[in-house]
Amino acid sequence: MSNRVRIKDHWAEQRMFLRRTIAAGTVMALLIAAVLSKLVQLQVVRHDYYVDLSQGNRVRVEAVPPNRGLILDRNGLVLAENLPAYQLELTREQVADVDGSLKALVDLGLVLSDDVDRLKRLIRSRPLFEAVPIRLQLTDEEVARFAVRRHDMPGIDIRTRLTRHYPYGAVAVHALGYVSAISEQDLPHIDAREYAGTTLIGKVGVEASYERELHGSPGFRQILVNAQGRPMEGESPLRADLSSKTALSGNDLILSLDLRAQQAAEEALAGRRGAVIAIDPANGDVIAFASVPGFDPNGFARGLSRAEYAALEDSIDRPLFNRVLRGAYPPGSTIKPVMALAALSYAVVDPEQVRYCRGFFTLPGSSRRYRDWKPEGHGWVNLREAVAQSCDTYFYGVAQALGIDRMAAFLTKFGLGQRTGIDIDGEKPGLVPSREWKERTFPREGERVWFPGDTVILGIGQGYMLATPLQLAHVASLIAGHGTTFQPRLVTAVRNARTGEVRRLPPKPSPAVDPDEGSHWQRVVDAMVAVMNSAHGTARATAVGSTYQIAGKTGTAQVFSVGQSEKYNEKEVEERMRDHALFISFAPADAPRIAVAVLVENGGHGASVAAPVARKVMDAYLLPQAPAS
């Protein structure tokens, strides 16, 4: 092999080429044999199978939507379930003329002409092969009307689907929320694969906030359909190859709501506008969550017509408005226990020292009178009596002594002006006013200054301050827990629908408020007990006959301000200009199990209107009752 210079050998090359050609021929023969055997397999062995497919009888993949999880109250009563219903569906792939088909359905009276444009957009936004629901929950009569014309309308069919049903109708609707048809607006937020075949999606409340738990995961089923896309019966060589995957049901949710307390709350508010929220201070569990008036969520699951929706939306009573979460009201006198605590914390008053109330308060060097609700005044009152009788003059003085900065800081520590962290979306934070806030918010320079008068009226929960009923219940819960409590929550446990395994969700503590100052807390609790039980307590009528001790505080929030010398006459004021009635409370006072906040819009006095509502809720929750028949 020392010969480094190799010489071209043409003969050897030609022989080499021949050998390589033979090798290539062999390889090619093998590969062609593979192709031919594949063709034989397709065209001879499986010929019948493919003939069936080519005749338009094809296997269609159909999504199997998962069953939505149930929603139960704390005692296992079903608040939201699934019931079968007829649904009209359109599959674009099989419809030659979508516009024409929709028009035909309008003529049949199955689709409202108002909805046609919305449906067209919805149909176009979903994949070609997907069955898009165009009417939910058809009546038997409508099903019959369609059945007569079914043969004229390929690609449109009636399917039985599970739909959402709320057996108690409007009960707890603002907590539960509702589901309705997936809209174009929902599409960007959801994974289309996970929602293949699903019609309804949670829109608000627990239904929306726990959508991930409730929804589950879809399966699929291969079905045989004929050229018109209708499912096919009978024998077919295709049938052997059909496969499917079962859907995984969504998880059931166990709520903290107590249906009995919930119904008591709604009955107590019936005919009015307002909110009741009851919380267990020991864990934040929401026992009752009522915003009245409500509405029937079943209508949304069925699909409301434009007129039906407009009626709800435009009603002066605002049934769609969630007053518990989103209604921000001046807290009125219900804030006084917090002010009392602030006064004790900053040591600006001696709780035992009495002050004289002559029916109004004036700032030094000013003649402007800040009036007490009792024009003749309360006379000599100490802290306890000031809370019990709801003496405004006393708290005007407290506010002046504290000053706005300390008040704002203390109210903020109490969780006011920020969301409580309840486990459903849409909560409003309310408002704790401060110098910075006013500086930031007001457009005109002259209005940006914090006036001493702003401080004075904040002492009785008037002026700029706003709180939601939920926040007030949380405040009551904090006082009940002597500074420690939990974030309100509606869902306490998640139950796996298949295994029945229950996963308890741990309660989340709220930031604590000076829990160590035990004597201060006890003093405030005692004062709130006096509201219910002392000779001059503003809500003493409500506690009559109670077997447990209630601690409470009434409140009345002005809807409009009364001029300096005017006399406020409730009867003369238009109903909707009347004051809001408020009440916060918890019971039993020594070992609290329930904290309740009540708001009655334009209800007048907290003592006479709001407090009895709280009592009914507490009775329903705390008193043993004969099992409902």
Add this chain to the structure above:
Amino acid sequence: MIYDDLQPSTARRTLTASTRLLGKLRLDGPLLLAISATAVFGLVILYSASGENFALTRGQFLRMCLGLVLLVLLAQASPKYLRMSAPWIYALGIVLLVIVAVIGDVGKGAQRWLDLGILRFQPSEIMKLAVPMACAWFLHERPLPPDLKVVLVLALLVLFPVGLIAEQPDLGTALLIGAAGVFVVLLAGLRVRVIVGTLALLPALAWLGWGLMHDYQRRRVLTFLTPESDPLGAGYHIIQSQIALGSGGVFGKGWMNGSQAQLEFLPERSTDFIFAVAGEEFGLIGLMLLVGLYLFIIGRGMYLAMQCQDTFSRLVAGSISLTFFVYVFVNAGMVSGLLPVVGVPLPLVSYGGTSMVTLMAGFGILMSLHSHRKLVGS
């Protein structure tokens, strides 16, 4: 022989005359006949596959004629001239590819076209012939089998354009050009141990290639492995073409009676998936006839290659024939679900001008190399 006693029949005289004419034109009769038969069969299939689109079929026919003219012209060129020009054509092709990479038009999501004002064409088509010719030119004066250094140079000659084309991305053409180059090296006698070693390296290369692939190419590979996993997306092509083939059966549904093709269920039915139309309408019999024609063309091509007397001619002719096989195998394999969908047309049948013209040009070169051999030898 008793025939000798007879007067030559008219038919016989005509045959002799045409053989002489073909000889003068330096064409190979059997090969030309098989190519023409395949092309005519292709037009018949295309007419049906295009939904009886006469204008489209006529366009294909005209391009076929253009291809034939090019075939005849190239058959006149002397192999020596072809050999000398090989490196220049290759260099020109590389330059054009680079230009395409920088400023080329984007069509169907890939950058392949060069717009010259009058005509748009794909420089990668030039490379289908330029790469094997350049490789053969490089090996022509060198002793065979090539040593390692030579093989490495050849690898560069092949991989550079292949890489540029795969980047466009046009996996099908890259595959065909790569195969054309590799065939030259294999026919030149690349040592068995190098072949075995390279094959052993393939898994590693596959892993590397996976990393370089575009998402849509990866999806195609995955869909190939489990087409049923995505019946509504990428698996749709394969499933529909299998339905077309399978429902055609042994005898087919008859010309223009293929429901899959006629009802437009089958995508790309006049281009890459035309094999399925042929299978649906003419059945297994029709496909065997078509494959038979292809095998004859390949066999005849290899036979002509073996008769060539110099290295360059042999290698180029052999490579052209074997590459033609790759077309057939990859297309039939992908349509029947045996191989991934890589976008290789069915030669002489699929609609599309450039590929047809390139194929004809290749056959022209093949005929030139064979018919000029005595001049070279002497």
